[in-house]
Amino acid sequence: MSADPTGSAAIVLELPFRGRWMARNSPARRVPSHGTHLLGTTYAIDFIPVDAAGRSAPRTWRAFVATERPDFFHGFGAPILAPAHGTVVLAHDGESDHEARRSQFALVAYALSQATRVRAGAAAIAGNHVVIALASDGPYVLLAHLRAGSVRVRAGDEVRVGAEIGRCGNSGNSTQPHVHVQVTDSVDWARARGLPMSFRRPGVASGADASGWVPGESEIVDAG
Numbered sequence: 460m461s462a463d464p465t466g467s468a469a470i471v472l473e474l475p476f477r478g479r480w481m482a483r484n485s486p487a488r489r490v491p492s493h494g495t496h497l498l499g500t501t502y503a504i505d506f507i508p509v510d511a512a513g514r515s516a517p518r519t520w521r522a523f524v525a526t527e528r529p530d531f532f533h534g535f536g537a538p539i540l541a542p543a544h545g546t547v548v549l550a551h552d553g554e555s556d557h558e559a560r561r562s563q564f565a566l567v568a569y570a571l572s573q574a575t576r577v578r579a580g581a582a583a584i585a586g587n588h589v590v591i592a593l594a595s596d597g598p599y600v601l602l603a604h605l606r607a608g609s610v611r612v613r614a615g616d617e618v619r620v621g622a623e624i625g626r627c628g629n630s631g632n633s634t635q636p637h638v639h640v641q642v643t644d645s646v647d648w649a650r651a652r653g654l655p656m657s658f659r660r661p662g663v664a665s666g667a668d669a670s671g672w673v674p675g676e677s678e679i680v681d682a683g
Contacts, residue, residue: 469654471670472642472671473543474542475506475541475640477538478683479681480682482505482674482678483677484676485675485678486501486502486655487676498648499644499652500641503653506637508532510533516635526560534636535636536609539623539624539626542602545617546617547616547624549588549590551582552607554631556606556629557630560634582631583632584603585631586605586630587603588602589601589602589605589610591624599642601641601643602638603638604631604632604636604639605630605638606626606629640656641656642656657671657672
């Protein structure tokens with residue numbers, strides 16, 4: 460664990476993917492990172508898979524005026540890995556991967572439906588997701604927006620760092636394929652408090668990077 464600027468202890472995780480991903484809604488930019496403390500998202504971070512040019516998908520006319528198929532995006536279906544040893548306490552699948560939205564026109568209608576998704580509960584927000592307990596009473600790591608049909612673990616499974624738990628998708632409250640990561644003190648989402656987290660830098664041996672780091676907003680992370 461390490462200390463964040465508020466003095467709280469940060470949970471150090473491994474990156475939950477391989478390849479190049481862009482950090483968005485980073486707590487290195489602001490806290491709460493997603494603009495709210497609801498559902499334990501205070502220190503959450505999003506990672507979007509990108510190509511060598513830093514693009515999540517090629518730009519076509521649809522990117523400017525319409526929705527796009529999720530499988531058009533670079534990292535749709537990329538493996539999502541357990542970022543820590545622990546026990547799976549929640550594993551939810553069956554939510555659809557919906558159309559992606561980069562167009563401002565498409566995003567307006569999506570934003571107007573945000574309140575409806577919040578009222579619909581955790582599955583409508585997180586989509587297909589896995590929660591790993593790092594100890595018997597937490598903390599808990601949530602990995603969200605997984606691809607429909609890709610979740611490979613069940614509640615009660617023991618997982619090790621690097622084990623594939625699912626695939627990158629566009630389920631739940633997601634505008635393009637990505638993985639959302641957060642750490643909380645509870646899985647009672649109405650009461651859960653977000654906990655600060657950091658990540659071990661790629662290529663740094665376990666134990667040699669005790670403090671970890673929080674990728675900056677739009678920083679591209681190459682996990683090899």
